[in-house]
Amino acid sequence: MANNKQLVGALDIGTSKTIVLIGEVQDDDEIHIIGFGQAPSHGLKAGMVTNIDATAQAITQAMEEAQLMADCQIGSVVTGIAGNHIRSMNSQGVVKIKEGEVMQADIDRAIETAKAVNIPPDHQILHTVVQEYIIDNQPGVREPIGMSGVRLDTRIHIVTGAVTAMQNIQKCIERCGLHIDNMILQPLASGRAVLTEDEKELGVCVIDIGGGTTDIAVYTNGAIRHTAVIPVAGDLITKDLAQALRTPYSAAEYIKINHGVALATGDGLDEMIEVPSVGDRSPRQISRRVLASVIGPRVEEILELTRNELHRSGFPEEVLTSGVVLTGGASLLSGVVELAEDVFNLPARIGVPKEMGGLSERIRNPRYATAIGLLQTAAEHSSSQHAAHPAGRQGGEGDSVFYRLKEWLKNNF
Numbered sequence: 001m002a003n004n005k006q007l008v009g010a011l012d013i014g015t016s017k018t019i020v021l022i023g024e025v026q027d028d029d030e031i032h033i034i035g036f037g038q039a040p041s042h043g044l045k046a047g048m049v050t051n052i053d054a055t056a057q058a059i060t061q062a063m064e065e066a067q068l069m070a071d072c073q074i075g076s077v078v079t080g081i082a083g084n085h086i087r088s089m090n091s092q093g094v095v096k097i098k099e100g101e102v103m104q105a106d107i108d109r110a111i112e113t114a115k116a117v118n119i120p121p122d123h124q125i126l127h128t129v130v131q132e133y134i135i136d137n138q139p140g141v142r143e144p145i146g147m148s149g150v151r152l153d154t155r156i157h158i159v160t161g162a163v164t165a166m167q168n169i170q171k172c173i174e175r176c177g178l179h180i181d182n183m184i185l186q187p188l189a190s191g192r193a194v195l196t197e198d199e200k201e202l203g204v205c206v207i208d209i210g211g212g213t214t215d216i217a218v219y220t221n222g223a224i225r226h227t228a229v230i231p232v233a234g235d236l237i238t239k240d241l242a243q244a245l246r247t248p249y250s251a252a253e254y255i256k257i258n259h260g261v262a263l264a265t266g267d268g269l270d271e272m273i274e275v276p277s278v279g280d281r282s283p284r285q286i287s288r289r290v291l292a293s294v295i296g297p298r299v300e301e302i303l304e305l306t307r308n309e310l311h312r313s314g315f316p317e318e319v320l321t322s323g324v325v326l327t328g329g330a331s332l333l334s335g336v337v338e339l340a341e342d343v344f345n346l347p348a349r350i351g352v353p354k355e356m357g358g359l360s361e362r363i364r365n366p367r368y369a370t371a372i373g374l375l376q377t378a379a380e381h382s383s384s385q386h387a388a389h390p391a392g393r394q395g396g397e398g399d400s401v402f403y404r405l406k407e408w409l410k411n412n413f
Helices: 052-070 104-114 163-175 186-194 197-202 234-245 249-259 288-312 336-344 366-388 401-412
Strands: 006-013 017-025 031-040 076-081 087-096 123-135 138-141 151-162 179-185 204-209 214-220 223-230 272-275 284-287 324-327 348-350
Touching (some): 006 052, 006 163, 006 366, 017 052, 017 366, 031 366, 052 163, 076 163, 076 186, 123 163, 123 179, 123 223, 151 163, 163 179, 179 186, 186 204, 186 214, 186 223, 186 324, 186 366, 197 214, 204 288, 214 288, 223 288, 234 249, 234 288, 249 272, 249 288, 284 288, 324 336, 324 366, 336 348
Parallel strands (some): 006 076, 076 179, 204 324, 324 348
Antiparallel strands (some): 006 017, 017 031, 087 151, 123 151, 204 214, 272 284
């Protein structure tokens, strides 16, 4: 019945745009996107909030548009976070299996042991993602409950973020009258939307080139191994164009989206485009080859910074058997795949979100990969949230990052 359908919401607060998706979870757990809203962002820089009022205004505008389209209202969302304050590390915890057979209590103790690492005092754990279990030197165990053994070794990936950065996002969202179900690291959401299970098994790096940040996630053997956020992305490409072409920022953004090219070889580079001038000066005509000479070096810099981050973290190209998957708005630049293959010496492809029902065909675009990944995460937990909380209240805070954040603030201030 229609009134038994669960509604879930995703909020992607980006540096250049804020996106809201509303989904309806079907009886077969499929998601139909029934609402979509988008608004320009003016209150963020490099993925971090710099103006609470402007950010809240963008959230409100996008939310109203999505709710009008969906003809419904939602009270809570799953949102994302990025910024150069994000830190990640791998850890492990070893415990003795008490009853000779792995129980949930053994797993919980092992994870708690693995989480006993030093993190900056102003940081809070965002994610604790299990990579694998090892039972008595038998690696690669995915489901250890019920297995016999003496020793349980748990490998996890820990992601932390600055408490103040999370507080500022929380303030913006709550100012719009919304609750927060959970906060997800943006590259994890993007990877969920665009990667296949085979790629995760063989080894892959997803590179989400957004407006203010380039988000990285590395998977091998089916599990997340490394995450990072680089504060260099599409906004700098637009600024380079605005300065080089002496054109307003808005015109540079339009030219980048509609005519941008990242590689100075290929067809159509002699095509002429009109470039508005600043002030009352007449517009000029330039070739796309000129665009390539401006855009190409900046995209190459972003890709080289990503490659250097992978090398620094111990992930050489040989580990990434499946290559790299590019997503985000800047991944749509002509020639970016070929440039990525040159920089990484690996196969590359554009990551397009998997097909979903409803409006998904309209927004099945790399620009919306993070938002779609957030919506998939919200839908995955919707059944348990619905069972644990009374009707009309969408999601609680007992297992959310914000419950942990409040507890952290209570204990430290």
